[in-house]
Amino acid sequence: MKNQQPLKPCVLLVRLFCISLCYLAWGSLLAQKSDPAKTAARPNIIFILTDDQRWDALGYAGNPLIHTPEMDKLAREGTYFKNAFVTTPICAASRASILTGLHERTHRFDFQTGNVRREYMMNAYPKLLKDSGYYTGFYGKYGIKDDTQDQQFDDYEIYDRKGDPDRRSYYYKTLGQDTVHLTRYTGQKALDFLDRVDPKRPFSLSLSFSAPHAQDSAEEQYFWQQTTDPLLQGVAMPDPDLGDDRYFDSLPEAVRTGFNRLRWTWRYDTPEKYQHSVKGYYRMISGIDLEIAKIRAKLKERGLDQNTVIVLMGDNGYFMGERQLAGKWLMYENSIRVPLIIMDPRAKKHRDVEVVALNIDIPATLLDLAGLQRPKTWQGKSLMPLVNHAKKDLERDTILVEHLWDFGPIPPSEGVRTGKWKYFRYVNDKTLEELYNLESDPREIHNLANDVKYRSQLLAFRAKLDELGQKYSDGNSQGPGQLTVSKGNKPKYGWELPPGATAQSSYQILVASSPENLADNRGDVWDTGEVPNSRHTQIEQGGSGVIGGKTYFWKVRIWDEAHRLTDYSEPQKYKAALGVFN
Missing domain, CATH: 3.30.1120.10 (Arylsulfatase, C-terminal domain)
Incomplete structure (x- = not known):
């Protein structure tokens, strides 16, 4: 540049010194991230997630019918959590919780929403492990909507059951010239990954099996590998617990007429279906067990077995005919209780733990294994103090369980x-x-x-x-504000969008005859249900109408631009104009 004065020697020396310090600091940071001596000391991690495996679908849990010798071995050698639960008993929301360490109440992800919020995925456990120097991999059912996979994993392939109404739902992936079951395919992807890893760099491998999930569109529902077909042949499966009509009849009508009952008719409503489905469910879990055995053999072959921690969990529980129901979603133990095992070969001591453990504890546990601090926003706790016998309790007296997806057939x-x-x-x-x-x-x-x-x-x-x-509750889930009522011949309702929503995809208005009914979410005067509409002013009342001079109570909630459901607004009341009778 013109008229630029030459630097004085002292100023030049100071600048060169500062630049040298920056390079030294950056070099130190890189060395800390990639120094083989430091990274190799951290354990490798394999996290195995099964789909719909309930807590007692495990030999070690006392089930004499299921064949799970490798899972049982993990439990005997490691730490078995007798009271493990998911905070949300459905695969999509539970998987979002496992990745982010957050309750559904916070992340608000379900089957009908857009992506999990990016700020939550930027704190997901695979990304934090990858950023700290771990070589991260993922194979199988991701279960969420997300576009950050490249930032989460160094190597990955995401796949799940296809929509075919037969065995093709599980048989469409190939190894060489052979079309194989998804369980076998996922197992082989794990073996290939282990063959590629650098023993001088720690790895984190997440395996998400689609089994033993049923294929809802198929008549047979369950498809297992030929290798497990001999299991349970000639064995009569015992009838489900609480199978009498009185247990079903005591359920709320929304449950009796919903998906839990519909799927029961697909799987369990005849003795033949019941025998086929329960045996198929167990055989599919046994197929996963076979792959775990191969993975452990590969770890030993590569000399990685003594520094690799294996964590096994189910993504939600499952009804197998109890109360004449199928599926999950509800708050009963069948639905929320899952298997959880942590096998840390360095711990050297087995333990059965009574303390309640949660799916949202998984991320904190994995980061603890890697020597990393959990983000303060996470809501779970590390389970490693229990594995290492450093603690006997997590000081957790009450847990929140919820299934918030508002979808008609599943209350x-x-x-x-x-x-x-x-x-x-x-x-x-x-x-x-x-x-x-x-x-x-x-x-x-x-x-x-x-x-x-x-x-x-x-x-x-x-x-x-x-x-x-x-x-x-996520701050973005705040309900609508500035509620208004136009009390002409017919009341018209309006509101302002909450701060966390840039647009509205749907709304629901409740109008009640008493504050008690409104507090209980009973719109006994008018309940719109979900109305797909961006309009939020001048919504004219339908339903049974209002009586002039009478006081009514109302509130509204919306679904935002990504179809994430907000909380209800603060309740409001108004007196209908005299002479109005709709």
Whole structure:
């Protein structure tokens, strides 16, 4: 540049010194990230996630019918968590929670939303491990919508069952010239990955099996590998627990007429279907067990077995005919309780743990293994102090469980669970409540919600559920504001979009005759249900109408531009204009 003055020697020396310090600092950072001596000391991690494997679909859990010798061996050699739960009993939301360490109440991801929020995926466990120097891989069912896979994984292939109404749903991937079952394919992808890893660099491999998920569109529902076909031949599977009509009849109508019942008719409503489905479910889990055995053999072959931690978990529980239901989604133990095993060869001591563990604990546990600090925004805790016998408890007295996806055939519900009690209610009618003493009634038969002797417990758990729901609710999920009512011949409703929404894809208005009905989400005057519409002004009332001079109570919630459901607005009331009668 013109007229630029030459630097004085002292200034030049200072600048050169500062530049040298920057290079030294950057070099030190790179060395810290890639120094083989440091990275090799960190354990390798294999996280295995199965689809729909309930807690007792495991030989080690005391099931004498299922054949899972390798999973049982992991449990015997490692730490087995007897009381492991998912915070949301459905694969999509549970998998989002496992990746991000957040409750569904926070991430708000379900089958009908757009991508998991990017800010949450930037803190997902694979990305943090990758950024710290781990070589990360993923094979199988991702289960969420996301466009950050390249930032999460060094090597990956995402796939799941296809929509074919027969065995092609599981048989479409090839190894060489052979079309193989997805379980076999995922196992081979793991073996190939282990053949490629550099033993001087730690790796994190996430395996997500599609099995034992049924194929809903298929008549046979379950498709297993020929290798497990001999299992359970000639064995009569025992009838499901709580299979009598009275247990089904006691359920809310929305459950009796919903997907839990429909899928029961697909799988269990005749003795023949029941035998086929339960055996098929167990055989598919046994197929995963075979792949785990191969993976452990490969680890030993490559000399990686003594520094590789294996974590095994199910993504949600499962009904196998209990209460004449199938599927998951509900708050009963069948649906929320899963297997969880952590086999750390360095621990050298087996332990069966009674402490409650959650799916949202997985990310914190994996980062702890890698010597990394968990993000403060995560809501789970590391389980490694229990594995390492450093702690006997996690100081967690109450957990939040919920299924918030508002989808007609699956009624959303929410609840809390302690070591002794479980309370839950249905979101769209909070008067439908259930309260169980799990110590005296582990099968959840005797609903105490309407028993006056347990009124204090009921009220306490209602309050605790409200407290936890508010604590974990995402700030972006705030409900609409600035509610207005135009009280002409017919009331017209309006609102402003909440700060977290740039647009509205749907809305739901509830109008009630009392504040109690509104608080229970019972729109006894008008309930629009979900209305796909971006309009949020001058919404004219339908339903039974209003009576002039009478006071009404209302609130509204919306689905945002990515179809994420917000909380309800603050309740409002108004008096209908005199002479109005619709």
